[in-house]
Amino acid sequence: MKQKFLLKSIAYQAGLSLATVDRVVHKRGNVKPETALRVQDAINELEKQRQNTQQAGKSFTLDVIMEAPERFSKEVKKAFEKEMPGMRPASFRCRFHLNEIMSVSQIIALLNKIRRRGSHGLILKLPNVPEINQVVQKIVASGIPVVSFVTDIARSNRLAYIGMDNYRAGQTAGYMLKNCLGNQSGQILLTLSRDVFQGEEEREIGFRSIFSDTPDQVKILKLTEGRGDNKTTKNLAFELLSHEKNILAVYSAGGGNKAILESLNKTEQPYQFFIAHDLDRDNVQLLRQGKISLVIYHNLRQDARRACQLILQHHRLLPSDFTISPSEIGIATPYNIPTI
Numbered sequence: 001m002k003q004k005f006l007l008k009s010i011a012y013q014a015g016l017s018l019a020t021v022d023r024v025v026h027k028r029g030n031v032k033p034e035t036a037l038r039v040q041d042a043i044n045e046l047e048k049q050r051q052n053t054q055q056a057g058k059s060f061t062l063d064v065i066m067e068a069p070e071r072f073s074k075e076v077k078k079a080f081e082k083e084m085p086g087m088r089p090a091s092f093r094c095r096f097h098l099n100e101i102m103s104v105s106q107i108i109a110l111l112n113k114i115r116r117r118g119s120h121g122l123i124l125k126l127p128n129v130p131e132i133n134q135v136v137q138k139i140v141a142s143g144i145p146v147v148s149f150v151t152d153i154a155r156s157n158r159l160a161y162i163g164m165d166n167y168r169a170g171q172t173a174g175y176m177l178k179n180c181l182g183n184q185s186g187q188i189l190l191t192l193s194r195d196v197f198q199g200e201e202e203r204e205i206g207f208r209s210i211f212s213d214t215p216d217q218v219k220i221l222k223l224t225e226g227r228g229d230n231k232t233t234k235n236l237a238f239e240l241l242s243h244e245k246n247i248l249a250v251y252s253a254g255g256g257n258k259a260i261l262e263s264l265n266k267t268e269q270p271y272q273f274f275i276a277h278d279l280d281r282d283n284v285q286l287l288r289q290g291k292i293s294l295v296i297y298h299n300l301r302q303d304a305r306r307a308c309q310l311i312l313q314h315h316r317l318l319p320s321d322f323t324i325s326p327s328e329i330g331i332a333t334p335y336n337i338p339t340i
Contacts, residue, residue: 007022014038014042015095062122064122067102071280076150084304092308101227111132119144121144124146127194163326166203166206174210174251187218188220190251191223191224191251191254191260194227208220226255230256233256238263274292297331303327
């Protein structure tokens, strides 16, 4: 009985059938290598969570689904793993579904699979497109709470949005660059990972609002669809910058900053300031090297804690009047890189 329970737990964590897990664990063959790897990953994850999680109280399983570069989703996963052991009055474990690139059809298939299987809550960083929004509405209607993370999902009936006020973050970047550039005339390169992420769209709108009174002095040149991937971003950036001159500054709202810097240098742009987002490993390294000026960030551990608290509130384990505020906008320079 105990062994069957363990196999069910592994199957639940891995998102596979009990029969498939049984074949893998007992080495009965006829199993794809990637399936065996998923089972082993699930076993490792369960063991880690067993060691880190308080066993007392009710236990909740959350699904964290993200389309984001690995360097960022890794930081999010680490934030949840550090916060879950301290959650009260319940214990949490997470199933992480982290992908750098997902098609809309893949996302919908995954969401529908989780809806059928069940979950205590979904935490989503996904494109804001109608097809996904409709599926999220069905998930919410089925009784599963949904929290959007870092970027919002419009008209989805989600429980709440967790993250910074992206419009104000864009305004913050614009304010700093406008003051740094003074009366200089030229171009600012604004980069997004994709146009379908509402958070980045809001950053762009906020940023442009600061320069609305100087359209003749400062031109904003937009680069998008690099998905935060260095290789893709490099190709797009080099193609764009090869035909442009006098890039004075960069506001990178979507990542791929190593590639952007390489393209700026190859095309001999006279950029003076570079503002990026998020304290992932690439940006921390570039900050320390003095290759970017500053990074706008928010505390991912705090966001992970707030997401779990909202799930607790939904399940009536926190007061009904419990509320959250947008994450504080932090600014890191080479001289004050925080450890989060």
